[in-house]
Amino acid sequence: MNQSALQTWDVFCKIVDNHGDIGVCWRLCQQLANEQALRVRLFIDDMPAAAHIVPQLHPKLAQQDIDGVTVCAWPNESIMPAATVLETFSCGLPMAYLEKMVAQQSHWINLDYLSAEDWVADFHGKPSPQTQLPITRHFFFPGFEIHTGGLLRERDLIAKRIAYSKDALTQSQFWQALGCEQGQAAIENSLKISLFCYPQANVPSLLAGLHSLDQAVTLFFPASLLHSTAELFPDFARGAGLSLNKHNITVQPIPFLSQANYDRLLWSCDCNFVRGEDSWVRAIWAGQAFIWQPYIQEQGTHLKKMQAFLNRYSQQASPELASLLSAAHFAWSATQAHDSKIFTELMQALSLVKEHALAEANRLAKQPDLLSKLLSFNEKLTENKV
Ligand code: TRH
Numbered sequence: 001m002n003q004s005a006l007q008t009w010d011v012f013c014k015i016v017d018n019h020g021d022i023g024v025c026w027r028l029c030q031q032l033a034n035e036q037a038l039r040v041r042l043f044i045d046d047m048p049a050a051a052h053i054v055p056q057l058h059p060k061l062a063q064q065d066i067d068g069v070t071v072c073a074w075p076n077e078s079i080m081p082a083a084t085v086l087e088t089f090s091c092g093l094p095m096a097y098l099e100k101m102v103a104q105q106s107h108w109i110n111l112d113y114l115s116a117e118d119w120v121a122d123f124h125g126k127p128s129p130q131t132q133l134p135i136t137r138h139f140f141f142p143g144f145e146i147h148t149g150g151l152l153r154e155r156d157l158i159a160k161r162i163a164y165s166k167d168a169l170t171q172s173q174f175w176q177a178l179g180c181e182q183g184q185a186a187i188e189n190s191l192k193i194s195l196f197c198y199p200q201a202n203v204p205s206l207l208a209g210l211h212s213l214d215q216a217v218t219l220f221f222p223a224s225l226l227h228s229t230a231e232l233f234p235d236f237a238r239g240a241g242l243s244l245n246k247h248n249i250t251v252q253p254i255p256f257l258s259q260a261n262y263d264r265l266l267w268s269c270d271c272n273f274v275r276g277e278d279s280w281v282r283a284i285w286a287g288q289a290f291i292w293q294p295y296i297q298e299q300g301t302h303l304k305k306m307q308a309f310l311n312r313y314s315q316q317a318s319p320e321l322a323s324l325l326s327a328a329h330f331a332w333s334a335t336q337a338h339d340s341k342i343f344t345e346l347m348q349a350l351s352l353v354k355e356h357a358l359a360e361a362n363r364l365a366k367q368p369d370l371l372s373k374l375l376s377f378n379e380k381l382t383e384n385k386v
Pocket of ligand 1: 278
């Protein structure tokens with residue numbers, strides 16, 4: 001396949017649950033289209049669910065152009081495949097479409113889930129010849145080290161974060177746009193925490209740990225389909241508007257933000273509780289303290305993934321900091337009530353945790369990002385070097 005044929009990409013996204021699948025696909029498609037000027041079609045199986053992440057999307061339209069990307073409903077038989085086809089998270093491709101891929105020798109890459117486990121480097125880039133059709137599927141694994149597919153990071157992301165941190169006016173506009181009942185000064189003088197988690201997260205222990213602090217705390221709680229605010233904060237009193245209060249803690253429910261504004265929230269908070277895959281990576285790039293809750297899997301597989309991440313993430317940390325980060329992560333993902341002291345200790349050590357987070361963000365940002373690696377991998381496929 002020649003160079004010009006490499007200019008077209010089809011990305012396939014099946015929305016299993018939550019927002020991570022479409023969150024990752026949408027970011028990557030925008031990078032392909034806007035950073036690389038490639039022609040990109042994004043096929044989505046559930047348009048109404050995708051509209052949470054792509055608010056401009058009209059769920060009833062079969063095809064529409066948004067931010068340089070052609071967004072399409074899952075394809076019908078007549079669609080001709082692009083030169084490069086990116087299946088995401090093993091979502092599968094329609095058989096009629098696959099047959100056409102064989103005929104025109106499209107590249108077939110499967111973008112897998114992110115994990116910090118050691119096996120990832122061994123499996124990244126491996127070919128998987130198919131038995132039913134004369135075509136090879138290739139595994140592309142994101143990851144934290146140089147022999148993996150890397151992490152999603154837009155070209156200008158770090159520069160944007162640094163510019164935001166120096167721009168008091170934009171920060172003030174961001175707080176105002178969030179519609180908080182507390183004034184900006186009260187927010188800025190409090191310990192700011194964002195909370196995006198699965199229902200199993202150990203919120204009661206976190207709240208107990210925060211109550212022990214000698215400091216005002218604002219908890220930003222992005223509305224999610226999974227939680228009811230009243231259930232999460234049962235004995236909090238209603239404030240003037242949507243906010244809830246107890247002792248030193250104000251819970252501020254906020255709308256589900258655009259991906260760009262969610263980044264701003266992560267950049268603005270002192271500590272971010274994140275989950276799944278995409279918010280986890282964004283929290284890493286934010287360079288602020290964070291606690292990650294992995295997507296819950298059977299037999300505690302998610303806890304092994306968390307351990308693998310902590311091992312990698314804490315390599316440059318002091319033994320004390322490494323053990324604090326580990327204890328806080330395991331307490332947050334614990335299925336039973338847990339000693340709340342660890343969350344008090346975490347908040348008291350935030351300046352050290354943040355220093356480490358920033359150093360890790362800077363270290364990881366020196367590695368090539370996922371899109372750069374994906375493009376060079378695709379070129380190697382053309383040259384038959386894989
Ligand atoms: O929604 P998630 O739990 O998605 C998960 C994971 O990706 C998991 O690995 C996968 O198996 C499962 O879905 C099916 O968490 P995640 O990955 O952080 O995705 C959330 C997306 O929502 C991310 O792109 C950030 C975005 N977001 C906003 O744009 N605005 C918001 O206000 C919030 C809270 C999130």
